[in-house]
Amino acid sequence: xxxxxxxxxxxxxxxxxxxxxxxxxxxxxxxxxxxxxxxxxxxxxxxxxxxxxxxxxxxxxxxxxxxxxxxxxxxxxxxxxxxxxxxxxxxxxxxxxxxxxxxxxxxxxxxxxxxxxxxxxxxxxxxxxxxxxxxxxxxxxxxxxxxxxxxxxxxxxxxxxxxxxxxxxxxxxxxxxxxxxxxxxxxxxxxxxxxxxxxxxxxxxxxxxxxxxxxxxxxxxxxxxxxxxxxxxxxxxxxxxxxxxxxxxxxxxxxxxxxxxxxxxxxxxxxxxxxxxxxxxxxxxxxxxxxxxxxxxxxxxxxxxxxxxxxxxxxxxxxxxxxxxxxxxxxxxxxxxxxxxxxxxxxxxxxxxxxxxxxxxxxxxxxxxxxxxxxxxxxxxxxxxxxxxxxxxxxxxxxxxxxxxxxxxxxxxxxxxxxxxxxxxxxxxxxxxxxxxxxxxxxxxxxxxxxxxxxxxxxxxxxxxxxxxxxxxxxxxxxxxxxxxxxxxxxxxxxxxxxxxxxxxxxxxxxxxxxxxxxxxxxxxxxxxxxxxxxxxxxxxxxxxxxxxxxxxxxxxxxxxxxxxxxxxxxxxxxxxxxxxxxxxxxxxxxxxxxxxxxxxxxxxxxxxxxxxxxxxxxxxxxxxxxxxxxxxxxxxxxxxxxxxxxxxxxxxxxxxxxxxxxxxxxxxxxxxxxxxxxxxxxxx
Numbered sequence: 058x059x060x061x062x063x064x065x066x067x068x069x070x071x072x073x074x075x076x077x078x079x080x081x082x083x084x085x086x087x088x089x090x091x092x093x094x095x096x097x098x099x100x101x102x103x104x105x106x107x108x109x110x111x112x113x114x115x116x117x118x119x120x121x122x123x124x125x126x127x128x129x130x131x132x133x134x135x136x137x138x139x140x141x142x143x144x145x146x147x148x149x150x151x152x153x154x155x156x157x158x159x160x161x162x163x164x165x166x167x168x169x170x171x172x173x174x175x176x177x178x179x180x181x182x183x184x185x186x187x188x189x190x191x192x193x194x195x196x197x198x199x200x201x202x203x204x205x206x207x208x209x210x211x212x213x214x215x216x217x218x219x220x221x222x223x224x225x226x227x228x229x230x231x232x233x234x235x236x237x238x239x240x241x242x243x244x245x246x247x248x249x250x251x252x253x254x255x256x257x258x259x260x261x262x263x264x265x266x267x268x269x270x271x272x273x274x275x276x277x278x279x280x281x282x283x284x285x286x287x288x289x290x291x292x293x294x295x296x297x298x299x300x301x302x303x304x305x306x307x308x309x310x311x312x313x314x315x316x317x318x319x320x321x322x323x324x325x326x327x328x329x330x331x332x333x334x335x336x337x338x339x340x341x342x343x344x345x346x347x348x349x350x351x352x353x354x355x356x357x358x359x360x361x362x363x364x365x366x367x368x369x370x371x372x373x374x375x376x377x378x379x380x381x382x383x384x385x386x387x388x389x390x391x392x393x394x395x396x397x398x399x400x401x402x403x404x405x406x407x408x409x410x411x412x413x414x415x416x417x418x419x420x421x422x423x424x425x426x427x428x429x430x431x432x433x434x435x436x437x438x439x440x441x442x443x444x445x446x447x448x449x450x451x452x453x454x455x456x457x458x459x460x461x462x463x464x465x466x467x468x469x470x471x472x473x474x475x476x477x478x479x480x481x482x483x484x485x486x487x488x489x490x491x492x493x494x495x496x497x498x499x500x501x502x503x504x505x506x507x508x509x510x511x512x513x514x515x516x517x518x519x520x521x522x523x524x525x526x527x528x529x530x531x532x533x534x535x536x537x538x539x540x541x542x543x544x545x546x547x548x549x550x551x552x553x554x555x556x557x558x559x560x561x562x563x564x565x566x567x568x569x570x571x572x573x574x575x576x577x578x579x580x581x582x583x584x585x586x587x588x589x590x591x592x593x594x595x596x597x598x599x600x601x602x603x604x605x606x607x608x609x610x611x612x613x614x615x616x617x618x619x620x621x622x623x624x625x626x627x628x629x630x631x632x633x634x635x636x637x638x639x640x641x642x643x644x645x646x647x648x649x650x651x652x653x654x655x656x657x658x659x660x661x662x663x664x665x666x667x668x669x670x671x672x673x674x675x676x677x678x679x680x681x682x683x684x685x686x687x688x689x690x691x692x693x694x695x696x697x698x699x700x701x702x703x704x705x706x707x708x709x710x711x712x713x714x715x716x717x718x719x720x721x722x723x724x725x726x727x728x729x730x731x732x733x734x735x736x737x738x739x740x741x742x
Contacts, residue, residue: 062175074149077188096164097125113361123226152201153433183214199431244385251294261344305705309386321376366428419726433476448736464515471522490577497580532607572639633664641677
């Protein structure tokens with residue numbers, strides 16, 4: 058365990074957000090002895106030894122659960138003196154996978170138990186001048202700051218002794234494997250030409266708004282020939298652009314190697330498609346752009362502090378000429394063994410394989426919704442992903458770490474944060490109910506009562522919060538009214554909710570919330586039973602049974618279940634597949650209604666379900682094994698349609714990139730659901 062060293066930081070730093078700091082320490086390495094580095098920081102780190110990249114990637118954490126890494130330095134050692142450089146990026150502002158705390162770095166270098174170096178007064182520190190520090194444009198609100206690097210300023214830092222800082226944390230070893238950082242992926246020049254700059258306000262608009270003039274590319278040229286070529290700007294153009302294709306959706310660290318005749322500004326945009334005949338660098342306030350200022354001559358830039366999800370990389374070059382030796386990424390992959398099903402049907406086999414690829418692209422430090430736009434750990438998304446992961450990876454350490462991160466974000470109001478370890482201004486109550494389901498499903502998979510004992514206080518806070526809000530007269534739980542709550546159920550009309558309920562006359566009973574809480578309390582009953590807490594189990598059972606009975610009585614309209622009932626007037630409204638599926642899954646739908654409800658789920662007459670929640674639809678339908686063929690046919694139609702439209706990973710919704718004001722993700726972990734259905738119920742052959 059990391060027991061040596063002191064927390065330290067820069068002696069003087071005018072910036073409080075988006076700070077890049079370099080820390081140096083020289084040490085003598087013993088001969089023929091393994092050497093390791095243990096370290097932790099606030100933000101992210103990249104380690105170099107003797108100018109060679111070693112590794113990067115601080116685990117997202119909390120002060121009470123501060124994680125340190127152990128990195129093997131032995132392959133990078135040289136005889137005699139060795140120079141360690143640790144680069145720290147301190148975002149300093151919350152985003153969806155980072156909780157801002159005071160800046161700091163803690164490290165120690167060990168040979169066995171002997172300390173060769175440790176953070177302290179011998180550490181030299183400097184603010185890195187090549188990176189733009191301070192305020193900079195956000196990629197998205199969920200991802201936080203983008204980055205800009207000026208190669209002309211590299212190596213101009215002036216180092217001075219670091220200063221010790223106070224940080225109160227509880228240190229823990231990294232709970233999961235480090236990512237494997239691969240070699241450069243092949244990328245091919247897809248399009249090139251000149252551009253004229255047009256008016257813009259943001260950096261993303263600067264690329265998105267530029268007027269492009271394409272130039273023909275001979276399709277017979279090899280990638281090597283295209284990379285070795287020099288491209289020049291036409292007279293009158295503001296510069297030239299090049300678009301590189303990685304061949305499929307990928308995730309990793311950007312890398313550029315290029316030569317320019319003079320100092321040259323280059324904007325680098327990344328995206329998942331070319332629907333605009335360019336990379337979509339701007340939509341709805343989002344800016345998928347970083348800036349690289351190349352110095353005259355040869356340049357090499359590798360950015361291991363920010364992971365990108367993309368298929369295409371576009372360079373807008375504000376110069377007369379450029380020779381690109383490489384433009385693409387080095388992939389970041391969580392090490393796993395895949396245990397595939399033997400599926401004979403060609404379409405379903407391709408769906409299955411693409412689901413696995415989708416899932417793997419959405420698991421890094423934790424499961425994440427999308428590697429392109431957010432990289433957030435949500436309870437709803439992660440439940441789909443974790444269930445699929447149990448089936449195909451036969452691994453439980455990674456989901457266990459995710460479940461702990463969510464638990465540590467349970468707030469004073471008894472709900473988990475929207476994402477973990479974020480501090481978000483809103484949260485989704487339904488997702489906290491789903492988290493209880495995740496815990497019970499982990500217990501079912503592993504029998505790990507020790508971990509459930511550790512998680513129990515957090516789970517109890519969530520369950521108690523729900524039970525306290527249940528109306529003792531009706532047995533139902535009303536929609537959350539405060540603006541800090543988002544009554545979201547899925548991305549569909551009338552179900553995507555809003556923040557709070559401003560008019561008391563609009564207050565509703567929400568069937569999806571009641572069903573979700575019922576499922577959560579059923580999960581909590583199972584947890585309490587496993588932990589030998591019979592009184593708590595009975596209390597949960599009493600509440601969910603009353604909730605189910607009341608939901609069936611109040612939301613049934615004689616034909617199906619309505620989604621909402623207005624408390625002031627008693628009016629029922631909104632019919633949707635999600636509502637019917639949840640009523641079946643939680644057991645609120647009695648046997649007398651179930652056959653008719655299942656037929657409605659197949660009829661196409663209700664508001665259809667989106668990919669995020671389809672697991673509930675399929676679980677409901679497959680309570681009757683005769684529906685297996687129907688479910689397989691719908692999977693073939695919906696997921697097959699994505700494949701036939703060129704998907705290499707599955708989308709956020711069936712609308713693809715056009716959804717969410719042209720910001721739909723083309724790689725979304727929750728869409729790997731067919732994996733679970735194939736494994737649990739069998740795939741067609």
